[in-house]
Each structure stands twice: as C-alpha cells, then as structure tokens.
Amino acid sequence: YATGHRKGVDAQGCGPGMWINSELIHFAIRNGFRVAMNGMLFATGNWKSYMVRLHRESCEMMGEKCATTMVVLLSPALLVSYPCLDEIFEGLENKMEFIVLRCDHISSSTKEWWPLPDKKRRDMKQRHAFMLKRKTVVDFLAQENTIPPPGETILTAPS
Numbered sequence: 001y002a003t004g005h006r007k008g009v010d011a012q013g014c015g016p017g018m019w020i021n022s023e024l025i026h027f028a029i030r031n032g033f034r035v036a037m038n039g040m041l042f043a044t045g046n047w048k049s050y051m052v053r054l055h056r057e058s059c060e061m062m063g064e065k066c067a068t069t070m071v072v073l074l075s076p077a078l079l080v081s082y083p084c085l086d087e088i089f090e091g092l093e094n095k096m097e098f099i100v101l102r103c104d105h106i107s108s109s110t111k112e113w114w115p116l117p118d119k120k121r122r123d124m125k126q127r128h129a130f131m132l133k134r135k136t137v138v139d140f141l142a143q144e145n146t147i148p149p150p151g152e153t154i155l156t157a158p159s
Contacts, residue, residue, distance in 0.1 A: 004077030004104075020073055020103055020154075047083060054090040069097040074146060075104040079113040088137045102146040102153050110138050 004015040025035050052058045059066035070091040078084050091098065107113070114134050120126040148157040 004075055017073055017075060017077055024071060051090060054087060054094060056094045067096060072098060072100045073103045074100055074106060076106055079106060085114050085134065085137055089133045092136060092140055100144050100146045102148055104153055110142055113138055
C-alpha cells in the first residue's frame, strides 16, 4: 500500500492507505485468515527486510516462510510510489497470488503511472532496467480484475 500522505493532516509516513491497510488486516484476522507479514511491521528504513520476505529463494535459504499472496491497494499514491512498484514487481517475479482492491479512482492513462525518475534518466542501463520493471507491473495491473471494478472503490461500492 502507499500511505497517500496528506501534508498538514497526517503524521510523517501515515495517510489513508495506512488506515485501509490496518482495517483489512483486522478484517482478515477476525475472519480466520493468518496475516503473517505486512509492510507496516517493518520500521522505517528497514524496508529491504520486508522485500526479502517477498523473495522465495531467500526465504527458503533462511528457513522462513515466504509471502504467497499480495493485496494491492490501488490508489493514486500507489501509482507514484517507487517502493510499491518494487514490491509488486518482486511479487510477480516470485509467482505470488494477487488481490487488487480499488481504493480510489485512478488515471486510466498508464503513462502517468510511475513516471521515470530524473536520476534514472541519465544512465541508459538504469533507465532500461526501470522501464522493463515498470512495464511488467503496469501491464499486469492494467489487465488485472479489481475489486470492485472501475467506477467504484472499496469505500463507495454498495455492500
């Protein structure tokens, strides 16, 4: 998830995405699902520890369980969060199952999703690596069915 931090409203690192994420975790636990891991469990600056848990081979080498399902909270904040791009890409690379929840209305123009960062524009190798990763994730999300379908969000859809 991406927090969607609102300047002057939310504490640093917080936002509506964090609230939705928390609600989903509580819902899953109340309904008997195990939630073994979540990006919120890792302290700021320890994001790479979370990424290791998405990589099946690393988990096997450590004797740890690897994440098997990723819930993506589709929102405008997600589509500009480079860490979220990396997480989704890692999940795709490791053949995870995905549940994509539409949390907000998003641009249908995929050109606006994860723009090429200025620092990656200068180096051709970095630029190509970024664009290949971005293409994989954008192609996946653009064709993936969401809950609810376009036109509604999990906050506006009738129950």
